[in-house]
Amino acid sequence: AQSVTQPDIHITVSEGASLELRCNYSYGATPYLFWYVQSPGQGLQLLLKYFSGDTLVQGIKGFEAEFKRSQSSFNLRKPSVHWSDAAEYFCAVGPANAGGTSYGKLTFGQGTILTVHP
Amino acid sequence: GAGVSQSPSNKVTEKGKDVELRCDPISGHTALYWYRQSLGQGLEFLIYFQGNSAPDKSGLPSDRFSAERTGGSVSTLTIQRTQQEDSAVYLCASSLQGLSIYEQYFGPGTRLTVT
Numbered sequence: 001a002q003s004v005t006q007p008d009i010h011i012t013v014s015e016g017a018s019l020e021l022r023c024n025y026s027y028g029a030t031p032y033l034f035w036y037v038q039s040p041g042q043g044l045q046l047l048l049k050y051f052s053g054d055t056l057v058q059g060i061k062g063f064e065a066e067f068k069r070s071q072s073s074f075n076l077r078k079p080s081v082h083w084s085d086a087a088e089y090f091c092a093v094g095p096a097n098a099g100g101t102s103y104g105k106l107t108f109g110q111g112t113i114l115t116v117h118p
Numbered sequence: 119g120a121g122v123s124q125s126p127s128n129k130v131t132e133k134g135k136d137v138e139l140r141c142d143p144i145s146g147h148t149a150l151y152w153y154r155q156s157l158g159q160g161l162e163f164l165i166y167f168q169g170n171s172a173p174d175k176s177g178l179p180s181d182r183f184s185a186e187r188t189g190g191s192v193s194t195l196t197i198q199r200t201q202q203e204d205s206a207v208y209l210c211a212s213s214l215q216g217l218s219i220y221e222q223y224f225g226p227g228t229r230l231t232v233t
Contacts, residue, residue: 032220043224044211044222049221103219104149104213104220105174106161106222107163108160109160
């Protein structure tokens with residue numbers, strides 16, 4: 001069965017510092033990969049997505065993620081964190097097989113809570 | 119434009135009662151999803167609809183849970199004979215088709231508390 005692991009439950013960084021949130025997945029074939037963010041009091045929002053091609057993908061709010069097939073990882077990065085980035089971040093995978101009944105179904109990791117210190 | 123809306127925003131119910139949660143997707147979005155977010159459990163897929171049909175019901179935790187979608191729009195998630203372990207935030211999302219099926223727009227959720 002597919003699964004997504006986010007090893008860090010909670011990360012604290014100082015404003016202006018760099019950030020890397022880890023994500024590893026277990027899947028039968030290379031899935032589609034996503035990062036969503038849930039800010040306090042707000043719904044989940046798609047940050048970025050990987051379908052194919054260039055393994056370094058850019059998203060909104062200055063975030064990027066790199067797909068590493070050999071490590072089954074899709075880590076999220078940001079060079080300089082802003083206080084407004086404090087939120088919970090979810091890595092997710094979805095099947096790439098458009099013919100399957102589960103196409104569109106996202107499997108989420110447990111989430112990583114990001115705290116930003118001034 | 120209007121996003122995904124859910125009602126009620128909060129629901130407190132007694133164990134054993136039935137509850138109905140409603141989701142209004144973004145107009146024109148043909149795919150609709152229900153997820154459950156429990157403390158320490160992350161986000162759990164429940165069911166998804168393509169139009170009015172549900173090709174994947176594999177995530178429904180028990181036969182006490184059911185969902186329907188009518189007119190390709192509004193969806194209702196019903197939980198019968200609620201149990202305390204049903205307490206969670208129930209999230210609804212909608213999307214377009216093709217690769218955009220994964221660009222899911224989430225509603226604010228319904229927080230269900232079973233006492």
